[in-house]
Amino acid sequence: MSGYDSDTTSLSSTVKGHVYENGRRYHGWHEGRYAMPNDEEEQDRMDLQHHICLLALKGRLHNSPHLENPQKILDLGTGNGIWAIDCGDLYPDAEIVGVDFSPIQPRWVPPNVTFEVDDVEQTWTYPDNTFDMVHIRQLIGFIDDWPKIYAQAMRVLKPGGILEISDFFAFGSDDNTLPDDSTIMKWCRMWIDGISKAGRQLPTSDHSKQMAKVGFEGIQYEQIKIALGTWPKNKAQKDLGFYMRQHMIDGCDSISLAVFTRFLGMDKDDVKKLNNQFRKDLLNRSYHSYTNFYVTYGRKPLVPAVDATAAPPAADIS
Numbered sequence: 001m002s003g004y005d006s007d008t009t010s011l012s013s014t015v016k017g018h019v020y021e022n023g024r025r026y027h028g029w030h031e032g033r034y035a036m037p038n039d040e041e042e043q044d045r046m047d048l049q050h051h052i053c054l055l056a057l058k059g060r061l062h063n064s065p066h067l068e069n070p071q072k073i074l075d076l077g078t079g080n081g082i083w084a085i086d087c088g089d090l091y092p093d094a095e096i097v098g099v100d101f102s103p104i105q106p107r108w109v110p111p112n113v114t115f116e117v118d119d120v121e122q123t124w125t126y127p128d129n130t131f132d133m134v135h136i137r138q139l140i141g142f143i144d145d146w147p148k149i150y151a152q153a154m155r156v157l158k159p160g161g162i163l164e165i166s167d168f169f170a171f172g173s174d175d176n177t178l179p180d181d182s183t184i185m186k187w188c189r190m191w192i193d194g195i196s197k198a199g200r201q202l203p204t205s206d207h208s209k210q211m212a213k214v215g216f217e218g219i220q221y222e223q224i225k226i227a228l229g230t231w232p233k234n235k236a237q238k239d240l241g242f243y244m245r246q247h248m249i250d251g252c253d254s255i256s257l258a259v260f261t262r263f264l265g266m267d268k269d270d271v272k273k274l275n276n277q278f279r280k281d282l283l284n285r286s287y288h289s290y291t292n293f294y295v296t297y298g299r300k301p302l303v304p305a306v307d308a309t310a311a312p313p314a315a316d317i318s
Contacts, residue, residue, distance in 0.1 A: 011256075013318060017029070018038065018129055019031055022257055024037040024041075024253075024257060025039035026038060026258070027170050028117055029101060029102075030101060034101050035306055036254060036255070041253075042254045044250070045254055046082060048246065048247045048251075048279045049138070049247055050082045050083060050086075051243060052240065052244055053293070055236075056224050056226060057239050061083065061090060062135060063220070063295040063297055064133075064162045064299075066160075066162055066299060067133055067162055067280075069093070070133060070218070071095065071132055072094060072095045072096075072132055073091070073095070073097070073111075073130050073133045073135065074133070076098065076139070076227060077099070077136060077142075077156065078098030078100045079100060080104055080105055081098050081100075081105030081106065081109065081178070082110075083137060083264070084096045084097075084115070085110060091112075092110070094112060094132070095114070096110075096113045096114070099116045100117065101117065101118075103117050120139075120143075120149070121149070123152070128149075129159065130158070131156050134153040134157060134163045136149070136163075136165045137166045138162070138166070138167055138168065139165075141192075141195040141295070143201060144200060145162045146210060147203055147210055147213070150210055150216070151209050151214045154300055162297055162298070162300075163216060163300075164170045164295065164296070165295075165296050166294065166295040167294050168293055168294075169292060169294060171291050172289070172290060173287065177287055177288045178289045180283050181208055181259045183278045184228070184278060184281045184289055187252070187256065188276045190260065190274075191260075194259035194263040194264045198262070206221050206294065207296040212298070215300070215301060216299060217299055219296065220296070221294070221295070222295045222296075223292050225273060225292060226244045226291055227240065228248060228282055228289040228291055229285065229287070229289065230285075231287075231288050232241050232286060244291065252278055252279065253271075257271055260274075289304075
């Protein structure tokens with residue numbers, strides 16, 4: 001993985017360039033690999049999403065309570081770099097590395113924050129036992145091989161290091177006020193169908209079992225319900241619901257346009273019409289709808305696991 005200031009091919013014009021599709025800008029390097037734009041509109045969505053995550057986690061940048069005096073943190077799929085930048089401010093003695101397809105992050109950042117352009121699904125070149133934390137947020141539906149990600153994270157984490165993965169996913173209601181034939185539910189099913197047709201691994205909210213298979217321990221999984229609107233009575237939930245609804249109203253084109261046109265074969269204008277109805281449904285106060293914010297984290301063991309199949313050491317008969 002290569003930083004901005006290197007002279008490697010990672011900083012060729014192909015990497016720095018962009019492509020345009022249906023009026024939106026996308027990454028040019030590994031074109032088509034990631035079905036989300038990288039333009040200013042999308043970066044605004046990332047900022048609002050980051051604010052929602054902070055509210056959902058009660059002001060914390062991560063859910064894991066075990067991160068003490070970290071020296072190096074890796075943020076995969078860093079987007080516009082907002083989490084990495086805040087992390088650099090929170091941990092001024094740590095080196096924060098953000099990785100993404102698109103070199104869209106600001107250049108004026110804390111001195112302990114750097115950004116690299118790379119594909120996180122390729123084999124990582126970081127040495128073993130390098131990072132205190134590997135952080136992944138909102139890559140659901142865009143990873144081909146999650147077990148490979150878990151295994152690479154296990155390798156590059158220091159003993160005791162943390163892998164934390166968080167995603168927003170799915171819609172629902174607890175009082176059956178959100179009809180199954182609503183545009184909200186139709187839109188969600190179509191997005192999952194598009195991701196499936198793209199050949200990506202189907203979205204999963206809980207990474208616990210697969211993380212355990214590669215050796216992570218102390219795994220914790222939390223589901224945080226976030227209203228899609230201001231219908232909750234609780235003020236904090238109402239405020240969070242306001243931001244989440246606005247995030248989906250502003251961001252539904254970013255989230256769906258490439259998925260629906262590339263993988264479902266829809267016309268851009270038909271996607272726009274669908275999204276306009278989706279926005280109307282979000283404003284329907286009779287729908288007590290919500291989405292879920294899922295957070296999973298686990299720790300690399302302090303002591304390597306013993307291989308039960310390995311032959312025992314030879315007896316010392318001297």
